[in-house]
Amino acid sequence: MTADIALPKDWDRSGLPGWAYFSQELFELECETLFKTHWQFVCHVNEAAEIGAYVTFDVAGERALVIRGHDGILRGFHNLCRHRGSRIVPDARGVCNKAMVCPYHGWAYNLDGGLRGIANRDTFPPMQAEKWGLKPLEMEIWNGLVFIRFQAGPQPAVAEILARFDDEIAPYDLANMVPTDSNSMDDLLAVNWKSVRDVDNEGYHVRQAHPGLHQLYGDGYFDEPYANGTSRSVGTFNEAYGHRWSVRKYREILPEADHLPLHQRRQWIYFGMFPNFVLGLYPDSVIYYQEVPQSATQT
Numbered sequence: 429m430t431a432d433i434a435l436p437k438d439w440d441r442s443g444l445p446g447w448a449y450f451s452q453e454l455f456e457l458e459c460e461t462l463f464k465t466h467w468q469f470v471c472h473v474n475e476a477a478e479i480g481a482y483v484t485f486d487v488a489g490e491r492a493l494v495i496r497g498h499d500g501i502l503r504g505f506h507n508l509c510r511h512r513g514s515r516i517v518p519d520a521r522g523v524c525n526k527a528m529v530c531p532y533h534g535w536a537y538n539l540d541g542g543l544r545g546i547a548n549r550d551t552f553p554p555m556q557a558e559k560w561g562l563k564p565l566e567m568e569i570w571n572g573l574v575f576i577r578f579q580a581g582p583q584p585a586v587a588e589i590l591a592r593f594d595d596e597i598a599p600y601d602l603a604n605m606v607p608t609d610s611n612s613m614d615d616l617l618a619v620n621w622k623s624v625r626d627v628d629n630e631g632y633h634v635r636q637a638h639p640g641l642h643q644l645y646g647d648g649y650f651d652e653p654y655a656n657g658t659s660r661s662v663g664t665f666n667e668a669y670g671h672r673w674s675v676r677k678y679r680e681i682l683p684e685a686d687h688l689p690l691h692q693r694r695q696w697i698y699f700g701m702f703p704n705f706v707l708g709l710y711p712d713s714v715i716y717y718q719e720v721p722q723s724a725t726q727t
């Protein structure tokens with residue numbers, strides 16, 4: 429802990445009661461009051477870089493779709509056909525050529541969401557096409573990261589929430605990063621989403637659960653207390669540690685990262701945004717992860 433970070437005197441570390449990790453009622457409340465109304469991360473802009481490329485995201489019974497139009501603009505929509513509510517694009521990610529075509533009855537939408545065509549149109553009453561486009565979603569691109577929100581909520585813009593990290597993040601040039609081949613790891617965990625978040629919020633688990641990582645940092649790791657829905661944890665390499673081969677080799681192959689300030693060249697930094705998003709900055713790469721609840725007991 430750095431000297432300038434004081435923990436509140438009445439800091440309660442007793443945690444939530446056990447039922448909070450199983451309750452269907454609480455899960456439904458969380459879906460309504462957290463996951464539908466708080467910013468949810470969907471992808472990096474360069475994961476949908478080409479015209480027609482899309483990424484989908486589901487949470488809390490809602491379905492989102494982010495797609496790049498012919499004009500090069502990325503837009504967010506409900507992944508919901510205006511006819512009978514089918515998914516418009518079925519996969520986690522992919523590319524549509526000229527249009528999005530609903531797999532159910534074949535309604536077609538332009539890449540900007542406008543209704544393009546209706547199969548057997550003469551069997552429908554007269555319709556104003558401009559009223560039947562895909563429903564847009566609130567979307568924000570922050571440093572190349574794409575966030576959507578299903579309903580307006582209490583949070584300000586992502587840029588405002590994370591503003592206190594701007595100076596530290598700027599040298600990584602996030603907006604121009606490109607995804608690696610192994611950019612997605614969708615593990616289904618048989619636990620409530622808060623179980624995962626609780627563990628991750630506490631670096632206390634690192635020594636036992638990640639011995640290699642612990643050797644990289646030594647005791648040079650700390651979690652700042654949550655502040656205004658954001659968190660920051662930093663691990664500074666401890667050069668005195670590291671007899672494991674993986675730690676030694678990592679240090680050997682790590683590039684100098686001279687685009688970063690000196691102290692950040694040997695740090696892993698994690699920024700969290702309530703309720704479920706984490707961005708990890710490494711000297712040579714950047715990662716993100718988030719817990720997406722599937723039920724009260726699956727994440």
Ligand code: FES
Pocket residue numbers: 509510511512513514530531532533534535
């Ligand atoms: S549900 Fe999409 S065309 Fe019928």
